[in-house]
Amino acid sequence: MVTSSVWPDELARARLHVVSGKGGTGKTTVAAALALALAIGGRRTLLVEVEARQGIAQLFDQPPLPYEEKRIAVAPGGGELRALAIDPEAALMEYLAMFYNLGFAGRTLRRMGAIEFATTLAPGLRDVLLTGKVKECVGRTDKGGRHVYDAVVLDAPPTGRLVRFLDVTKAMADLAKVGPIRNQSDGVVRLLHSDQTVVHLVTLLEDLPVQETLDAVADLHAADLRPGAVIRNRMRPSRLPTRSMSAAAAGRVDEGRIRAGLAEAGLDLKPDVIDGLVAETVAHATRAQVQAAALTRLAEARLPSIELPELVGGLDLGGLYELVEALTAQGVR
């Protein structure tokens, strides 16, 4: 386990942590663990999802989240994690209600599918509404002028759709040039492109996720957005001594030496069991080599890099807190 801090001050200062990654890399889980880690020591964080998947509720074993900020967990050392599932339709209604008195007509419109229609008509509108709500949460203050949330963690769309989602400026190009939503979106643009916002990328140490991560880093830079940390998820320990690794990956495993070693431990195994062990060793070594190569490529991103272990026991709440611990041990604060 890595214990030195790799979490620089810029990341510690950020208030909006966007978490993305290739599909299947576990970004929702990582986002939840990060939100919990950032709440440690009496702070309050908000975990937001925007894709109507109810992934947060499932992770915390709760009924589907309503469109409201709900306390879902406590952090070690007395902190609070709230969660919000933003529904674009509800966000649009909320939005319209601020400027137009729609009254009960809003419900009728909703039933007619008018709102889904409007967000469909202008695809950018949907993203603007979602990021607009996130911005409102990040900026919200209490009566004393203190931020309600110390940090907001956004479980964002996967890397393939990430930059389009965050590039509000581009989305707004399709929309009206003046009006209330334009004013609001200017604020969203300022927040997303400021040093208050960082975009973390979750990856596995495999070719494709690493490639997507590198592409995403380049795209983020090009769109003037700030990449934060790369988070290597589901890392399994490498067991083989370094000197045996490449030979084993090439299929050369010293069977005699293994048999002798096993005998020393009092294990006298049948040939087919030994064959099986050898096959497992080759698979392990090959995978470890692929991982090592992927790790080298990942370094091209030149970003702080965090490692999270594979939860062999499976993912439950206990497992989630294990990830929180790993994040904290690597300096996440």
Add this chain to the structure above:
Amino acid sequence: MLDLDALIQDRATKVVVCCGSGGVGKTTTAAALALRAADHGRCAVVLTIDPAKRLAQSLGMRELGNHPHRVDAADTPDNAGELHAMMLDMRRTFDEMVHAHAEPDRAAQIIANPFYQTISTSFSGTQEYMAMEKLGQLVAAGDWDLIVVDTPPSRSALDFLDAPQRMSSFLDGRMIRLLSAPARAGGRGILKIATASFGIFAKAVSTIIGGQLLKDAAAFVQAFDTMFGGFRERAQATYELLRAPGTAFVVVAAPEPDALREASYFVDRLSTEGMPLAGLVVNRTHPVLAELPAARASAAADTLESNGVSPLAAAVLRLHADRIEVADREKRMLGRFTGAHPHVPLIGVPALATDVYDLDSLREIGRRLAGV
């Protein structure tokens, strides 16, 4: 157990749809199945949606042709059939569809509309719709006796089934006419109230998205109206095709909770829609290859380590114990799935240690899919 060899060798199987959530290896599964089918004598085509670059290269799909071409596979058996491959070009498929349904003038008018440009490239659901359209075209062409389709990498596996419907209702124009000319819509009773509030809503919406976009959209729908008969009919026909005999769905998942949950939804949905499910493919499993209990392996490793001898054997014992842990977790997760869906045949595909890029590794995946 799911017998995919029987499925792809059965001449009655005409279409295999691979679906599942993102990141589970749908494209690879689709390509491997098509290659295996070709090796077993079928004339197969695989429609991929968004293949990894190197996989696309090894299938010879360097450019987006939007039409299948033959893959020159080395080492094909003597009695092999043919493998063709293509990747979907969403925009071109849409353009071609417009051209097929409208007079040249009108088609040009539609394609030039700014709103068409938006909807044909970035409307969520266009990709799904166009995948269906392309599948329909491949079937209609009749050049292949087996079509294997990959589905778009949507957030939920169900999008594939829902998107075409959503798109049809979006394009049916009722709503857009209300929005662009709410006053003319008229109505009585509750509809009247709805219409009145619609006026406010339309005003609000046009303030937000801009009058020009609304105008473009209305012009687009008007121009589209004439070809709607064909357009909807076509969507319906493709949907029916998915329920026809000769079509089989293969749900693809990975041994991860999210992917299996999506697979569960999909299985339920297919049965509600009366669509034929062949079974579940669980990619990247890690079966235990040596019969030695984890506790014994760990104890022996402890002994070796405390004596400071045979580090290699100790490492082998440790990685074996790790593998058992992983395999047990995967078995538990699959157990939950089979508990909920006892009648769905399933096959686990042991993980390849390296990524799948060339035809050799696709063939290896094919063997694993077939359970041989």
